[in-house]
Amino acid sequence: MTDLWLGAGLMLLVALSFLLIPLLRGRRGQLEEDRTALNVALYQERVAELSAQQDEGVLSAAQLHSGQAEAARELLNDTEGVMPAGTTRLGKAVPLLAALLVPVLALGLYLHYGASDQVELTEEFSQPPRSMEEMTTRLERAVAAQPDSPQGLYFLGRTYMNQNRPADAARLFELAAKLAGRQPELLGQWAQALYFAGNKQWSTQIQGLVDEALQADPREATSLGLLGIAAFEGQRWQQAIDYWQRLLALLPADDASRAALAGGIDKARASLLAAGGQPTAAAPVAPQATLKVRVRLGAALAGKVQPGDSVFVFARAVSGPPMPLAVKRLTVAQLPQEVVLSDSDAMMPNLKLSNFPEVQLMARVSRAGQPTQGEWVARGQAVSSRSDAVQSLTIDSPDQ
Template identity: 50%
Template sequence: MTQFWIYAALLLFAALMLLLWPVLRGRKDQAEEDRTALNIALYEEHIAELEAQHANGALSADQLKEGRLEADRELLDDTDVGRPKQSVNLGNALPLIAALLVPIAGLGLYLHWGASEKVELTLSLAEQPKTVEEMIKRLEDTVRLQPESVDAWYFLGRTYMSEQRPKEAAHAYEKTIELVGRQPDLLGQWAQALYFANGNKWTAELQSLLDEALSQDPNEATSLGLLGIAAFEDKRFQDAIDAWTQLSKSLDPQDPSYQAIQTGIERARSSLAETPQASAEANASQDTATAEPAPATVSDYKLLVDVTISDEVLKQAAATDTVFVFARAESGPPMPLAAKRLTVADLPASIALTDEDSLLPQLKLSSIGRVKLQASVSSSGDAMQAQWSSESILIDATEEGVKHPLRIDQKN
């Protein structure tokens, strides 16, 4: 931005020189005219003196004539008679007034119609952002200055979702759809953001959005995944199985999300088998009394986490503020797989996340290879409205016995 103002100042200086040149040139011409007038006055005085000497008899006629010729030659040498005198004087005030008004008017017009903010934004975009917050700030500046930028709105929505800000993400996806139309993948991501922003509550609006998306693309991944989650939480296990089975058909078996979806399907099938209707059907088909069910096995999987808080955050947070420690899959559903709730007074603390802490019964923490760990502090008790958080770290969840440190020291 400094370079821009330097160039602007140089152009302004050039404009001022063009305006002030007549004034400067006029002063030079005036000095030359004054010198010419003095030379003429001296010439006339010299001629008068020669004539007086001739009248007194001191000079002959030839001497007077020769004196006149000598005086004429001297006058011609000292006077530029080839340039006509200026007959029109525009004055010095007008160029000076214009020289003062040009920079003032130019600056005012540029501040009103110029694009200094866009220039500054363009220069900042040339540099790689150092933090997620800096990237979000640049995207927010881009959509504010260039509201028709589809890419900026879309990536802003994705970034908001990755930072657990679904309400803002829903707005960004809505603006993207307004610009490019109701494409199925965008409808699915919009519905997903609205679902989490609404506290995981299903609404007719969400159903309508997913119906529209799947009518255009029956294999739209985000829509199928969200349908399965909503159906599972509503204990419609067969609907969840159907949605996730359809989704798994379009995934590469090597994709980390594929195994997560398969785990969800198996969990839904197990839950379906335990429903009263399924139990009644099983009892009717058996000729003998059912055997007592075997006790469910409990996984001994533990993901160890050490949670600390910086002194700066500790001074601002209350001892009763809620601390959330959660794990999310590296890829796949953006919602946490497992979480634990503490208070600021409990910190520092060493905890273990297990399959029993799962927020999504269809996805076991032990079944996910790589997860993102993060801790946050919320004064309202709402994880989506946290004021401080730790850096999100990516770990290999299969490495048991390793303690993973999280330090809450960043303001959201």
């Protein structure tokens, strides 16, 4: 924000110079005009003095003529280089008033229509928050500055859920769903917030949201977890086991929530046995989509890249959103390298490899560390998201 105001101050000085310089020049012209008038008065006085001396017989006609010529030369020398005074209808008050009003008016318009709050927020988000309360305040200000941003609404809603404010979170998820479309992930989060805001009371609205989410994506994690919680609270032990086992099969092996989920399944199984029931095997869950990709650097690029340059390997849908479905990050020094892209590498929970039948594999070298733009790229052909074959990518083309 300081850089912004320094830049604005510099521009203000430049603008003032265009208004104040003519005033200063006018003052200088006035001084020169006054000096010229004084020289003319002295010339007239000198001529009158010479005429009086001739009348008294002190000077002859020739001497009078010579004295007048000398006085005229002195007058010319004194007034040489003096520009005639310019005339203006504005006077001095109008430019001075404009010099004061222009920056004040510009500042008022900027504060009303400008984006100073967004500039300040950008600077704040570049620094790590010192507490969860500070992070929440930043997100609230970001949403206030950009109320039509579904990403801001989504992250603030997640923050409210972590702070046990489900009613506020439900309101934000509903707004995000209206702006971004009824994405399965948003519907699941919305349903979960409504469930906890309603004191864990199931409703037709919640049921409709989870049904819609799972119809669009049968692997939507939040909806599966919520259905398991509702079944457990309602002592429907077998349903809780089924939903949670489906969710457990979807989570990566290193996911921190796997232990808690497995513990919930054990409790539901024990409660079912205590009630005289017998747990049944859960329906099989389709495995995650995984793609093996071998990435190497073209021989012609050996001297054109640096070992620390970032390399992004990603897959995106052939028919679908342009954003990557799964991403892995490497460096040039690690090439050649074989990586595995799977649903666990998804950038968005509702955009996974398994949701799209065909994908395009790409690899990009970016010195700036930006996955969306770089210097060199490799583009593969369309491939099935369920392919078991190792795909090869050679980075050798300029990124355009």
